[in-house]
Amino acid sequence: MDRAPEPPRAATPGGVGAGGAAMTRPQITIQNTHSERRRLKMAGRVGSRWWWTLVILPAMAVSACGGSRLTHDDILAAVNGGPLPAGVAQQQSQQGAVSVVPQNGVAPSAPGTSGSGSVSGSGAGNASSVSAGTAAGGGGVHGSGTSGAVAAAGTGPTAARPAGPLAPIVVGNIGNYSGPAGSSLSGAEPMIRLWAQWINARGGIAGHPVQIFTADDGGDPQRSLSLVKDMVEDKHVIAFVGDQIPFTMKSQLAYLHQHNIPLVGGDALDPAWTADSLAFPSGTTFAESVLGMYKTAHQRNLIKLGLVYCVEAPVCSFVHDYTVNGGASRAGEDLVYQSQISLTQPDYTAQCLGAQSAGAQVVFLGMDTNSILRFAASCARQNYHPIYIQSSLAANNALLGNRDLEGFFTASQVFPFMVDNTAATALFHRAVQQYDPSLQLSVASAVAWSAGELLSRAASEVGAVPTTQDILNGLWSMRGETLDGLTPPLTYVKNQPSPPVQCYFLIELKGGRYSSPSGDTYAC
Incomplete structure (x- = not known):
């Protein structure tokens, strides 16, 4: 029977999610x-x-x-x-x-x-x-x-x-x-x-x-x-x-x-x-989430788009390919700047200057939360303050109160976590x-x-x-399931890939706090 190898010991005891070397918290x-x-x-x-x-x-x-x-x-x-x-x-x-x-x-x-x-x-x-x-x-x-x-x-x-x-x-x-x-x-x-x-x-x-x-x-x-x-x-x-x-x-x-x-x-x-x-x-599946953010930017008259994406993860390459091959134009956005970066970079001044020179009003950041903080700080030092958008999974408390990120928004794949006005939330x-x-x-x-x-x-x-068959049968029976409003409509097909989930919930940073302009209502 295959067993996992002995993992490297973490340098910092306790806590899951510390950056750095891979560690296991089974x-x-x-x-x-x-x-x-x-x-x-x-x-x-x-x-x-x-x-x-x-x-x-x-x-x-x-x-x-x-x-x-x-x-x-x-x-x-x-x-x-x-x-x-x-x-x-x-x-x-x-x-x-x-x-x-x-x-x-x-x-x-x-x-x-x-x-x-x-x-x-x-x-x-x-x-x-x-x-x-x-x-x-x-x-x-x-x-x-x-x-x-x-x-x-x-x-x-x-x-x-x-x-x-x-x-x-x-x-x-x-x-x-x-x-x-x-x-x-x-x-x-x-x-x-x-x-x-x-x-x-x-x-x-x-x-x-x-x-x-x-x-x-x-x-x-x-x-x-x-x-x-x-x-x-x-x-x-x-x-x-x-x-x-x-x-x-x-x-x-x-x-x-x-x-x-x-x-x-x-x-x-x-x-x-x-x-x-x-x-x-x-x-919400990822391509549909990205499209939702681009549509929202266009609705807010943020037409000139910049794209900065990481080299480390396949999902970063995907968002680049999706954006340049019709994703931006489908939402009416003009892609004026793009650059690939590493999540390990201590500074992103060169990319900030490039996006600023190109006139990017909104910048998609294909990176993790810590890198977003460094990127926004680098741009602020150049007196460049675009609106930032990113995968919703980067939206956590680390971004709260950061003036450099004022106006940040994202298309959340499930209910906005700060909302509690429905029975389910x-x-x-x-x-x-x-x-x-x-x-x-x-x-x-x-x-x-x-x-x-x-x-x-x-x-x-x-x-x-x-x-497992019980679980699969239950999933395959779902048509337009929203889990009482926790998710956009979900539909699964027996022995077939899941259809893309088109709808999303909007989350933004205003006054240093998260809010949802549409509350518990999803957009499509």
Whole structure:
């Protein structure tokens, strides 16, 4: 069986999404899940039985040739109330905190734990943590909740109870959470774990707990493939949900087809999201997002367009080719300047002077969030202040309050993360306030949440033992699905690439704050 190699140790302990060398933050989140709309239906099946979820944080590295971790069968047995496998007590004392989640949804803290959420170990691509308690130590520990609370939002007799002892829905999540794209994408990983906590405490998906393994591939294609193999062959995932893999998607596809494992929602940046039959975008696809930004620029009388795009990622080359081969002109834009850059450049003065000389009023920046900040600073030093546009996944708190970026706008592929005026978006914000109110929200986190909700809708009719085919059948049944307004209309076709998702939500920076001119309404 293929196992991921031992990763380079990160220079900075803790935290996902730090730039620099590739690193892995593999995590497991096991929670008890159950769909709210299934609660009454499943109540008779669940009854008043108590059940427990085992939570383990190994604090030691796991080599490619071995290591100490529970097998999938061990985990499944524990979830279903079986005895702990031999040696687990010893592992618990060596590897980290253990917590349990009783049926009332409240997790008592075990020794060395504080709060509810997810923790990660330092294994080599092998997920080694389960949510329900957060260890207070170091070694890549991620807190994702407030102390003790795992119960669903809501009070009184209508509040959902955690899921019964049905077979878990086992899924994975992989992202370019460190490396060149980390500053833009890292917000997705804590959000998908938070979503798992929320959905599990509300009773799960059709009574099944969701078990989610997360890992950081650092933008390395070979590492990404190794992680996929480990999750499919060792962790037995039946789908990937909310993956953020613009640098590494193509390295996975051949293997995913061998095992018929779908990608349920994700970054939607690579053209493969609309070219591969196992990719199911959960929001606006990239070419359509770029076109939406160009149309918006034209509507705002920003007719002269500049394009600056990176050399590192295939998606950057794609946006260049799309723009010069009709994308700009289709929106009525005049492409007056273009330049390829590196994400590692400390300064972009030459490109700023070139765009300024060409008279570019609006500049598309094909780069990550950190590079956007450096680019805007370089141009401001030349007294050049165009309007900037970029992939919506770069829109996070790092841009807030930056005067050089005033007027920045983007076409978000899912609901604007700052909006809470619908039932679905209010639920998103309520879950964040309940489980991790300090979490910094971004488009990446909204994409992760929407992908989780897409999985929940697709898996609503799973059988007693959830399968990949159950997930695929649920996805293929969707026609114009918006997940109650979280996404533009989504349609999938059996065994065919997903149709492009044309519509988008607008987000902009005004007065140093994010806002959505159209609120929760998408444009097409």
